[in-house]
Amino acid sequence: MVEAPRPRNRRGDPIDPIPFLVTTGLAFTVVFSFGPIYGLAYGLSLRSALALSGAAFAGATALAYRQLVRSAPALDAGPLPPGPRVERLFYGAVGLGVVLVALTLPLL
Structure with missing residues (x-):
C-alpha cells in the first residue's frame, strides 16, 4: 500500500494534518450554516450571501493553513x-x- 505524503511546514518538517482538516471542516459547517441565513437577514440576495460565505470560508481556510500547517512545529518537536x-x-x-x-x- 502506498502512503500519501504528509504535509510539511515551512521548514520542510512533516506535520500532523488532522488539526487543519478538523478546523476547515468546522469552518465550512459554521460558515455555510449561518452565512446564507444571516446574509439574507441583512438584505443580500441568496447568490451574494453564498458568495460572501464562500469568501469567508476561503479566508478561514487560508488562516487555518497558515497557523496549523505552515507555522506548525515538527512532529518530534x-x-x-x-x-x-x-x-x-x-x-x-x-x-x-x-x-x-x-x-x-x-x-x-
Missing part, C-alpha cells in the same frame, strides 16, 4: 510549554465569544 498553550486557549475563547456575539446581531 515535543509539546508546547504551558504558557503559550494557555495564551492560545484564552485568545481562542475570546475569539469564539466575539463570533457568537456577532452571530446574534441580526436578531437584535
Whole structure:
C-alpha cells in the first residue's frame, strides 16, 4: 500500500494534518450554516450571501493553513510549554465569544 505524503511546514518538517482538516471542516459547517441565513437577514440576495460565505470560508481556510500547517512545529518537536498553550486557549475563547456575539446581531 502506498502512503500519501504528509504535509510539511515551512521548514520542510512533516506535520500532523488532522488539526487543519478538523478546523476547515468546522469552518465550512459554521460558515455555510449561518452565512446564507444571516446574509439574507441583512438584505443580500441568496447568490451574494453564498458568495460572501464562500469568501469567508476561503479566508478561514487560508488562516487555518497558515497557523496549523505552515507555522506548525515538527512532529518530534515535543509539546508546547504551558504558557503559550494557555495564551492560545484564552485568545481562542475570546475569539469564539466575539463570533457568537456577532452571530446574534441580526436578531437584535
